[in-house]
């Protein structure tokens with residue numbers, strides 16, 4: 001379940017589709033939907049808390065995250081809770097709380113300073129890279145690597161730098177990256193081809209790193225391997241209280257290019273096949289890699 005807790009945000013990323021209507025999800029509604037979600041069928045649940053910027057509504061997080069854990073325990077269910085944040089407002093007190101409740105962090109960072117600052121800007125138009133990178137050491141210090149993921153948005157204008165940006169993020173300390181091509185833009189044929197080429201370079205890099213026993217994870221791949229794509233029902237909850245089958249359904253006037261996601265997912269399956277084949281030998285590093293993959297699943 002994707003829980004959009006607020007439409008407020010301190011940033012104004014140029015590709016963002018969230019209308020900044022300053023709406024907050026009420027505590028009553030949040031509790032109601034989370035309870036229904038936990039009590040619904042299925043033993044394994046994933047809750048993604050996002051916004052806007054959810055840290056701006058920390059007051060609600062302090063109520064609903066402990067409750068989610070409480071209900072899950074009562075129902076004997078497992079819940080992966082992740083929080084999508086731009087990372088610019090995060091402080092030690094937030095990290096202490098999130099760590100206590102085993103919340104995973106998905107941090108929006110598009111790569112090197114230039115690529116990131118091109119689109120990920122504050123209200124005054126200034127790039128957010130410096131502020132985010134000031135907070136990263138604190139995040140890395142307080143969270144295990146398997147509980148942090150880089151949310152790397154790919155704009156067609158920056159697609160040629162995708163491989164370089166990916167490698168940069170892994171050198172920065174991220175072991176897990178979620179490659180998210182931007183869907184609010186229609187990708188042209190050449191950009192799609194470039195996206196595929198860059199993905200192939202990333203796959204080769206990941207394979208080489210595994211051979212050297214350095215494990216890097218791609219969300220789209222980890223999800224297929226660990227979950228067998230088992231989660232077939234997605235619920236989105238908007239701060240207004242509307243419920244739908246994704247986050248995108250709340251914005252019917254915006255067209256989303258789903259084909260670029262399909263392309264990414266098709267390509268991911270190619271890497272999945274290679275990894276599964278290479279992991280057939282028990283003494284292979286690929287075998288150990290697959291054993292670790294479960295703890296790197298994010299949504």
Ligand code: SF4
Pocket residue numbers: 009010011012013016017018051052053086108
């Ligand atoms: S940080 Fe997220 S919610 Fe805020 S403007 Fe950027 S993409 Fe939109």
